[in-house]
Amino acid sequence: MKNIPLLLMGCGGVGRQLLQHIVSCRSLHAKQGVQLRVVGICDSKALIVTSDVFMMELDDTVLAEVCRIKLNGSSLLTLSNNGQCQVFSNAEAMQKVIDIAGLLGKSTGLAFVDCSASSETIGVLSRVVDLGCCVVLANKKPLSSSMVDYDKLVSYTRRIRYESTVGAGLPVIASLNRMLSSGDPIHRIIGSLSGTLGYVMSEVEDGKPFSEVVKAAKSLGYTEPDPRDDLSGMDVARKALILARLLGGCMNLDSINIESLYPKEMGPDVMPVEDFLLNGLPLHDKDIQERVKMASSKGKVLRYVCVIEDSSSFHTVATFPSFFRCEVGIQELPRNSPLGRLRGSDNVLEIYSRCYNEQPLVIQGAGAGNDTTAAGVLADILDIQDLFP
Amino acid sequence: MKNIPLLLMGCGGVGRQLLQHIVSCRSLHAKQGVQLRVVGICDSKALIVTSDVFMMELDDTVLAEVCRIKLNGSSLLTLSNNGQCQVFSNAEAMQKVIDIAGLLGKSTGLAFVDCSASSETIGVLSRVVDLGCCVVLANKKPLSSSMVDYDKLVSYTRRIRYESTVGAGLPVIASLNRMLSSGDPIHRIIGSLSGTLGYVMSEVEDGKPFSEVVKAAKSLGYTEPDPRDDLSGMDVARKALILARLLGGCMNLDSINIESLYPKEMGPDVMPVEDFLLNGLPLHDKDIQERVKMASSKGKVLRYVCVIEDSSSFHTVATFPSFFRCEVGIQELPRNSPLGRLRGSDNVLEIYSRCYNEQPLVIQGAGAGNDTTAAGVLADILDIQDLFP
Structure with missing residues (x-):
């Protein structure tokens, strides 16, 4: 069974829908020999991380709780530390995320999934690509910022996917990439x-x-x-x-x-x-x-x-x-x-x-809607599976 | 530089066009860090193979010669053995192909590319999937034969691509796979x-x-x-x-x-x-x-x-x-x-x-034409590159 560790940035509409898709596709993906393992989730206020990023995951109960909290308009900060999951405030989050990328990027692999609408993720994303991580984007900002940021993000072309930045789940980027x-x-x-x-x-x-x-x-x-x-x-x-x-x-x-x-x-x-x-x-x-x-x-x-x-x-x-x-x-x-x-x-x-x-x-x-946008992100994640050991 | 060894079956219209695309895309693919290495080509009468399947390839002169011969309606049998390439008749070809699959499949990897319109390739393809080879099809016959053959060919889902069997190069199969x-x-x-x-x-x-x-x-x-x-x-x-x-x-x-x-x-x-x-x-x-x-x-x-x-x-x-x-x-x-x-x-x-x-x-x-059909095949080959070491 291939294990794909994920770190999700942004769990508003699209991110929340993605978590629901991940849970509802568990048996489908198991049949395909793939297991998606969510090791961390952040919003603009906080980061939650599984207690053991190598072996454990935020299980479906936690994912459901995250969806409930975000649907109510609250922040992940309202979650509390427990045996299974650690909560970090915004101030510590960035360094913690880089640490996880360093630990997993070149060993088990790690996919950073950006479902936020923020330009504040660009800094983290630019750093983790050099740590061997993959990047999957629904967020348009990182790719529509400066050419320097763009070149950095696409420097390992096989390790980045961004179908849902254009036309939501419509197979636009995938088709253009095939032609090119x-x-x-x-x-x-x-x-x-x-x-x-x-x-x-x-x-x-x-x-x-x-x-x-x-x-x-x-x-x-x-x-x-x-x-x-x-x-x-x-x-x-x-x-x-x-x-x-x-x-x-x-x-x-x-x-x-x-x-x-x-x-x-x-x-x-x-x-x-x-x-x-x-x-x-x-x-x-x-x-x-x-x-x-x-x-x-x-x-x-x-x-x-x-x-x-x-x-x-x-x-x-x-x-x-x-x-x-x-x-x-x-x-x-x-x-x-x-x-x-x-x-x-x-x-x-x-x-x-x-x-x-x-x-x-x-x-x-x-070309819009949380369901189809999240489906495009999920297809991208499955598409990079061969890069994981 | 990633090296993808290929064995091409069928070099009529689509296969010939594919060889031309491979040659004209050499510098494009080099920029992407990929090198396509054609180790063998067969038609219905003969098989030609590079003298060293681990290290060498049928170079662009040979590929051009193959295109010339096929355009004239001749068979690969008209080629002669030389230091660079060996010619096998139909009778020996099948065993030789299986031998190459056994040598390369699990070491460097090997992609079998079927651009024929024959149902006679099914036997070889069913055998090489178990030898660790990838399969790329423009030929509809292998996938529209018995369910037993079908199940065998798709048994390693990541190792088979067949975009050009439906709608030529149109991104149909790729899009459906993303949705599924x-x-x-x-x-x-x-x-x-x-x-x-x-x-x-x-x-x-x-x-x-x-x-x-x-x-x-x-x-x-x-x-x-x-x-x-x-x-x-x-x-x-x-x-x-x-x-x-x-x-x-x-x-x-x-x-x-x-x-x-x-x-x-x-x-x-x-x-x-x-x-x-x-x-x-x-x-x-x-x-x-x-x-x-x-x-x-x-x-x-x-x-x-x-x-x-x-x-x-x-x-x-x-x-x-x-x-x-x-x-x-x-x-x-x-x-x-x-x-x-x-x-x-x-x-x-x-x-x-x-x-x-x-x-x-x-x-x-x-949804037809040698150019777009061959382009679909080539996109499929590039799409499986992460499976090669």
Whole structure:
């Protein structure tokens, strides 16, 4: 039986769901000859660790207790030390985590699973990769920070997986990696990577006012509590950056042209969210409506997409200077294309390469939700099993 | 540098393309720290082997020579023994291959890559899995033969890959494996897995006569030399069987309900191909035309698809008796669905699971061609690299 020790960072929605998946898949994984052993879990306040990281684990009772605590909005700090598990406060946690990585990384192996939404995990992750640990990410921040951090994290390419950073559990990164490893150069990716903006853009197509559609999306629970977190395009830009870097683009978030769907003077620092929804957003309705009409007159529709183009991949000479384009914003797209036909909140990617030249490879499906995001993380963990003794 | 020894069976279209990909990806793979070392190649007449399977390889000059010979329709038998490479006739080949598997399987590791279209490789493959070898298949026959052979081949699940048996290089098997390993139960797969039949069904939708469309497909090079090889549905059925077995279905080819698009009395044993195209096929035009109209009156279109359903995956109790449905034939599908919108020769799969429940996971793209098939094989080879020392 192959034993995979895990240390989970972040046990909010996705992390909690992951723990539940791990427990419910015990017998399935046993049949596959794999046992997932959770040796530690941390949130922003505390770290809990099994008393013997070599032999023991946080058992299913502890995992259930963690899920209960987090569902109630409490912190792991509320857990108490006992024979089975030790609790460390934030101040001690970082050093303890590095210690565990040092102990397990090169002996039994250890997978760091980052289901947080924090940029504070980057420091730990950069250190543990050199200690022989594997890294599995749902958190976009570590890969959309500086190129130095990025290069560090991917320096051992076989030891990192991050499917759930783009399109949740949709097999996007896995598919791109397959294409890249087989020497099929990717020329272009165009994708709708925000379920919220996908829904909004397909609804305004029917003539509904932009502001009404955003409000409806909010009441359906499709948006963040402040919809400007979606409308800013920053979340899409982080995903676009991860894809661009995977294709070899050396770029940062600030080198991406991002179209925000609200102007700076309606930003969260200037305007409360209620005011924005009631008075700010409707000022945009006419503009969006005109753009929809203009596109429609050309047989096109508006979609909020990321576009990543690597012109160098068209050339066979490897030394040709690489030209990368990475943009995030509204584009006019043919009504009769996979992206043009998109309705509702699915994510869609069109990938063009040598093998998928005239017709793209298309991957479409739900690109958000704790269940599918956690499933993507779990698939990643199983995918690195051959690295464990 | 990780060294992956390969033994290639079958060097017709796909195998030849694979050799070319291996050569052109040398520097790419070196950057990834991987070296693919071809130690032997066989076709139906002969086997060529490097003189030292532990240390040497058939170098790029030999690989180019093999490609040249096969492109000319000759056999590897025309190659001659020399310091670098030994040639064995068919009679000696099988034992020699087993010997090499015994030498390398458990020491350096060895990947058997089957790019043939023969059922004669099954015997060798079943033997080498027990010798510690990995298996990578583009050949559908070994996995669509008896359940005994199937169970043997997949007995070490981490050591077998077969992406290119279904939808060529499309990431179908990889995606399904990810879903299965993360405990996301797959309820239903419906897919158009024949580029030829996909093209034919979307063309008859426009009112063109079935027989004319088949003839056009043949002249475009979309069909086999005898289009009945496509119209029989047997190729789709083999792919469907591979998917059904991946989902846990214990079934054989003869337990699949297959709709052939020509009657037995027009079979290859009864009617020459020209006669079939000229006199046989047109007898079907009216029937197909009526089915198209009937479907259209319900807002539906006809597609030639495989349907795989696992009703047991709806239940949470693992002991509930598994009910499998696997059918291959024409179905009426909503015009406004991924399969209904399909035009041309792309493959499309809709996958329904717990995570992809109301809206399916959709994978679409070119599902045939030597380039993409070989790229899928190469991606599979790179995917098992962690099993090599």
